[in-house]
Amino acid sequence: MDIFNKAKESLSAAGKGFTQKASDVSGLAKVTMKIKEEEKQLDQSLKELGTLLFNQYNEESKQLFPQQSENIRQLYAALQQDREELAYLKGKKICPNCGAELDGDVQRCTSCGMNVENVVRPSRIQAYCQSCGAQLTPGSRFCNNCGAKIE
Ligand SMILES: [Zn+2]
């Protein structure tokens, strides 16, 4: 009888131990997930704050954090050029005023109404005249050399 009870006791103790462990594991996973989620939200909030500060206190940002501000400025510039290039490769163009992507032959921005007739190709793309082969001035609509219209 004693032995039976002891065995029962130790069994239930083992069972308890197991249950305890299992809830530790799920607790661990829960906290780990919570931390990850909080880290993600913190990152997001810091990013939002950084964007707000950079946009509203641009001059101050430049003075206080010249290196970071310069990095951001360069990335913005590179991004803009790459977006223009991508649009050009797709036969489209980017409105210099509002950044909307427009069909290549559009004369006025459909988004802000700006005259985009002269926005022909992004400045970075070196283009050559199809008639005479002369290198074209970026943004020009006619060849400087032979006067051919640039498509
Ligand atoms: Zn526009």
Ligand SMILES: [Zn+2]
């Ligand atoms: Zn030409």
